[in-house]
Every structure is written in structure tokens, then in C-alpha cells.
Amino acid sequence: MKSKLYCFGESGNAYKAALTLTLTGIGWDPIYVDFFNGEARSPEFRALNEMGEVPVYVEGDLVLTQSGVIQTYASSKTGKLGATSPEEQREILRWLLWDNHKLSGQAGMTRFLANFLPPEKRPHDVIAFHQARLKGVYGILDGHLKNRDWVACGHITIADTACCSYLYYPEPFGFDRKHWPNIDRWLDRIAALPGWKHPYDMMPGNPSDRA
Numbered sequence: 001m002k003s004k005l006y007c008f009g010e011s012g013n014a015y016k017a018a019l020t021l022t023l024t025g026i027g028w029d030p031i032y033v034d035f036f037n038g039e040a041r042s043p044e045f046r047a048l049n050e051m052g053e054v055p056v057y058v059e060g061d062l063v064l065t066q067s068g069v070i071q072t073y074a075s076s077k078t079g080k081l082g083a084t085s086p087e088e089q090r091e092i093l094r095w096l097l098w099d100n101h102k103l104s105g106q107a108g109m110t111r112f113l114a115n116f117l118p119p120e121k122r123p124h125d126v127i128a129f130h131q132a133r134l135k136g137v138y139g140i141l142d143g144h145l146k147n148r149d150w151v152a153c154g155h156i157t158i159a160d161t162a163c164c165s166y167l168y169y170p171e172p173f174g175f176d177r178k179h180w181p182n183i184d185r186w187l188d189r190i191a192a193l194p195g196w197k198h199p200y201d202m203m204p205g206n207p208s209d210r211a
Helices: 012-024 043-048 067-078 086-115 124-144 158-163 181-191
Strands: 003-007 028-032 056-059 062-065
Touching: 003 012, 012 028, 012 067, 012 086, 012 158, 062 067, 067 086, 067 158, 086 124, 086 158, 124 181, 158 181
Parallel strands: 003 028
Antiparallel strands: 003 056, 056 062
């Protein structure tokens, strides 16, 4: 029996889990969560995840929440996308934490505010403030990737599948790949891996569904 991933296509955090599960070879079925109509905050969903968030990974009696936990589990279970030494493990963790706090945390919120709120409710000053902060974040990642293929180690790891997640989305939120050539090449490198799919192709849910 395949595992299940509660997710929706617009969620970059769910994409981290979905991409990691796919690249590590763990079979999974997507369970669509209608986030924009409040399903993640319903009592039924909170019984599954009290945090009211996707992704949620279910494998038999095992229930995991938070993308980094799911990624770490998939890597440890399969021996793929992980570390080969304690030093590498610390470096992977360093970039996972950086992504959650500096990159995905800000990019996800900025993308949501700029695209998924009604136009009259979009806080333009807040969006501009976070877009300016994100330029510094993109600069750190682009500089780090100047002379290397992967984020944390000499091979792809869950640090890559975490940091890349929001950067494939087409909605405008202040990130343009052509301004960051090293990030651009790295995203192409990940997209060339067998099994890779765009988030809207990997998970159900697309802004066009609500158009």
C-alpha cells in the first residue's frame, strides 16, 4: 500500500515533501486539501494535524507533519538524499534551518500576499518590504552556488529539495531566475533529475482551478 501525502499544488512546503518522497523512491498518493476554502483549518483536518497545515504524511499508523520532518524521514528510510558523514549532516541541517527561516518562510508569505489575496486586500508596503529582504536571501544562495552543484554536499540532498521549493512557482513575488544565474543553473540541474515534476504537475491544486 502506498503512503499518502496531504497536500495541494500551491504549497511550496508540501512540494518539498512531495519532491523528496519522489526522488527517494517512496511511493505516495496525493490527498488534496482544499486550503483556500478552509479545509486545513477544519476540525476534521486538525484531528490529523493540530497545526492546521500541509504537508501531512501518512504511512500506515505513522503520521508525520512539517516538511523537514517528512524529508528527513524519507532520506533516513531510503538512504538517499542524505549525509555520508556527521559533518555533512550538520551542513544539511544548517541549510534546512536557513531555508525555513530565511528563504521559504519569507518567499511563501510574500507569494501568498502578492497573488492569493484579493487585490484590494494586498498589503503592498509589506510585500515590498519582504521582497527587498528576499533579494539579500537570493544573493546568499546564488553566491553559495557559484562554484558548486548542490547546496550542502557534493551530491543532491534534502537541503536542495527544501531550498528549491518556492523557486519553481510562476506567480510573481519578486524572484526572477534570470537575475540569479547560479540559482538558475541549479534549478535546471534539479529539474533534469528522473522523476522531477513541476509542483502543479506533481500535486493537485492550481490557481487556474479557482479562476
